[in-house]
Amino acid sequence: MKGSVYRKDGKWAYRHDLAPDPLTGKRRQSAKGGYATRKEADKALRDSITAAEKGRHVRASRRTVGAFLDEWHAARKASVRPTTWAKYGHLIRTSVNPIIGDTPLQELTPVRLNLLYAHLLDKGRVRPRGNQTAGLAPSTVATVHRMLRGALADAVTWDYVSRNAAEDARPPRVGRRRPTVWTPEQLRAFLAHIRGDRLYALYLLVVTTGMRRGEVTGLRREDVDLDSATVVPAVPRVVVEGRAVESETKTESGQRPRALDPVTLAALRAHITTWEANRTDFGHTNELLFCWPDGTQIHPDSVTDWFQRHARAAGLPVIRLHDGRHSYATAALKAGVHPKIVSERLGHADVAFTLKTYSHVIAGMDAAAASIVADVIFGPAETPDEDPVHESVHEPEGSPLSGEGEG
Structure with missing residues (x-):
């Protein structure tokens, strides 16, 4: 395609031919001006010709x-x-x-x-x-x-x-924040402190399954199977511009059933019994398990505020509610639960993300893993009575070290 740059109104401009109009066959051109230097106009000309040759001609526009x-x-x-x-x-x-x-x-x-x-x-x-x-x-x-x-x-x-x-363009670098977590002892202290709270079952779900805040606050009666002791958070509730709205699970694995331990199952069963009684007494039809007795919805931010208030009252480090999820994952990995299982319970897209997120935990498990594998290969370690190196050295007869040299 032919093209040229030229001076126009004290600045530089370009124009070049395009393919003829497919309907009429008439000549077509592309032109644009306002460039401060000839070099800028030359570059713009080349870009425009390249785009046109690829069939991607961009018409001049003042669209903002x-x-x-x-x-x-x-x-x-x-x-x-x-x-x-x-x-x-x-x-x-x-x-x-x-x-x-x-x-x-x-x-x-x-x-x-x-x-x-x-x-x-x-x-x-x-x-x-x-x-x-x-x-x-x-x-x-x-x-x-x-x-x-x-x-x-x-x-x-x-x-x-x-x-x-x-x-x-160059966006800002975002460093990975290492999660702040509670130890198993701190988790027990927190749960003991809130045992009588009406949201006790909600907090239990966070620290024993690793569910996200949106998943627990969006949990409905149909998501819980008490007979099989499983829960499937299908419709999370998240906060957008201050408002709580229904969302979708972040990954497909987030929709798989998660097994409940006996303690969490018992707490959830008791909560559902109270919830059903409230529905009868107040006549509400809200399907959310964690709501006010009259069926009024609870804002997820309020759950976070209450969680941190309980942490202060219990004398524990104040962490985010989401860090309760991290505390669960850390405890599970340190307890020897396979990372694949932890990944599935957390609803991660794949185990690689789990390993990357909790790499600081995995690294601390390296020494224990080395000892476990060594015990499998060599058997339980025993302390020898004598130096095994010296015991295994047998000098051949006649050698200078045997004391039986020639002569």
């Missing part, structure tokens, strides 16, 4: 980032989880559009995205609460980056832009 993201968000509703869709909408409204929403989509660059990420890290929080900083957490900004990378990939597919600017 904000308008595109609103369109993209609406188009993605049917293809992502409801909670993911709601999260994307929140990030678009609060973290992206107010800052770069007016930027023409075709002028979005990696540098501008890097500046956006820096701004969000510095003062991106809309309404800081308590001791919160003005900036967003690196993990949240990384989520913004992932969303934009996916959105701009669709923009390329839709022929809105010729390149994905997010591919060359």
